Amino acid sequence: MAVTDEAIDKIKTMILSGELTPGARLPREADLAADLGVSRNSLREAVKALSLVRILDVRQGDGTYVTSLDAPLLIDALGFLLDFHQDDSVLDFLAVRRILEPAATALAARNLTTEAIATIKQVIAADSLQTPGHTLVEHDLKFHALIAAGSGNPVLTAMLESISLPTSRARIWRGLTQEGAYARTLQEHADILRAIENREPELAAARAVVHIAGVEDWLRRVKDATSAADSV
Structure with missing residues (x-):
C-alpha cells in the first residue's frame, strides 16, 4: 500500500x-x-x-x-x-471512453456553433496551475460534457455522461500523484479545442485519443506497480 x-x-x-x-x-x-x-x-x-x-x-x-x-x-x-487501486472496472470505463469520446469530439468539430465553442473556451480559460484541484476536476468534467453535447447525438452524449463520473477518481488521483499531470491536462484541453475551432475533426479525434490514453496508461502502470508491491 x-x-x-x-x-x-x-x-x-x-x-x-x-x-x-x-x-x-x-x-x-x-x-x-x-x-x-x-x-x-x-x-x-x-x-x-x-x-x-x-x-x-x-x-x-x-x-x-x-x-x-x-x-x-x-x-x-x-x-x-x-479501493481505487484494486478496481479494474475503472480501466474498462476508460477503454470505453477512448472508443466513444474521439467520435464525439470529431462530430463536435463539425457541429459546434461559434457560441458553443466560446463557452468551452471560457471553461478552460478559468484554469491555471494555481486553480484548486477539485475545481480543475469540475472544469474537466464540464469541458468533456460540453464537447459530448456538441456532437449533436443525444445517445452518444448520454453514454459518455454515464461513464464520465466513474473515471473522475482516476483524474483526481492522477493529479495528486503524477508530477505535471494538471499542466498536461490543461495543454491537451487547449489542443483539442483548437482542433475543434479549426474544424479539423480527424485531428480533434486524435487529440482526444491521446488525452484519454494518457490517463489509461498512467492508471495501468499504477496498478501494475501496486500489484508488484503487494506480491513482495
Whole structure:
C-alpha cells in the first residue's frame, strides 16, 4: 500500500471507530502525523485527496474538519478512494471512453456553433496551475460534457455522461500523484479545442485519443506497480 493510501486508511479507521465524527476538527498536523505513524508530507497528501472528494473540509486559518455528510456516505466515499487501486472496472470505463469520446469530439468539430465553442473556451480559460484541484476536476468534467453535447447525438452524449463520473477518481488521483499531470491536462484541453475551432475533426479525434490514453496508461502502470508491491 502506498504511503498516502496508508494515511487515508488510518483516517478512515478514525472515522469508522467514532474517534472522528462528522463535523469534528482534525488534530494539529504534527500531532496527527505522530499519532498515525506517518510523515507530515504523507498526511498532507492524504488530507488533500480527501478534501478533493469532500470527505474533509480544509478551512484556511481555522483547521481541517470532517464534513457533515451522513456516516454511510462518508464511508462510501472513503472506500471509493481506498479501493481505487484494486478496481479494474475503472480501466474498462476508460477503454470505453477512448472508443466513444474521439467520435464525439470529431462530430463536435463539425457541429459546434461559434457560441458553443466560446463557452468551452471560457471553461478552460478559468484554469491555471494555481486553480484548486477539485475545481480543475469540475472544469474537466464540464469541458468533456460540453464537447459530448456538441456532437449533436443525444445517445452518444448520454453514454459518455454515464461513464464520465466513474473515471473522475482516476483524474483526481492522477493529479495528486503524477508530477505535471494538471499542466498536461490543461495543454491537451487547449489542443483539442483548437482542433475543434479549426474544424479539423480527424485531428480533434486524435487529440482526444491521446488525452484519454494518457490517463489509461498512467492508471495501468499504477496498478501494475501496486500489484508488484503487494506480491513482495
